Amino acid sequence: MNRFAAVLGSTLGCSSSQSGGPPVAQVKGTVTLDGKAIPAGEIHFGMPGVPPRVLAIKDGAFSGEAPVGKNQVEVFVYTEGAAVKGKHGGEGSKTNTVPQKYWWANTTLSAPVSAGGTNDFKFPLTSR
Numbered sequence: 001m002n003r004f005a006a007v008l009g010s011t012l013g014c015s016s017s018q019s020g021g022p023p024v025a026q027v028k029g030t031v032t033l034d035g036k037a038i039p040a041g042e043i044h045f046g047m048p049g050v051p052p053r054v055l056a057i058k059d060g061a062f063s064g065e066a067p068v069g070k071n072q073v074e075v076f077v078y079t080e081g082a083a084v085k086g087k088h089g090g091e092g093s094k095t096n097t098v099p100q101k102y103w104w105a106n107t108t109l110s111a112p113v114s115a116g117g118t119n120d121f122k123f124p125l126t127s128r
Helices: 003-010
Strands: 024-033 040-045 050-058 061-067 069-076 078-083 091-095 109-113 120-125
Touching: 024 040, 024 050, 024 109, 040 061, 061 069, 061 109, 069 120
Parallel strands: 024 120
Antiparallel strands: 024 061, 040 050, 040 069, 050 061, 069 109, 078 091
């Protein structure tokens, strides 16, 4: 009986989703700002009630896993600010340089991630 439970558990656990979260699928794509590739940053794929998947952007490209379904997408490109006294030993503050319409509740970006699709997304951002 224990062998059956182990096999059943491993079969059900084959999904690479976060525990208790929706299934995930591979995504990839590009992010540009005013026609130029974003050199480095983060892109977040998220759904209500599910922690976002954070993927690195390097030379305008990203790849990784995102929840299957309609995702809210946010883009972050940080610059380091001056160190803040008393904040975690004086670490620097970060400022997102992407226009606010592309992050948090203001984001206008979304991505329909499908379980069997190519999920190749292009996000051409503008600074205006």
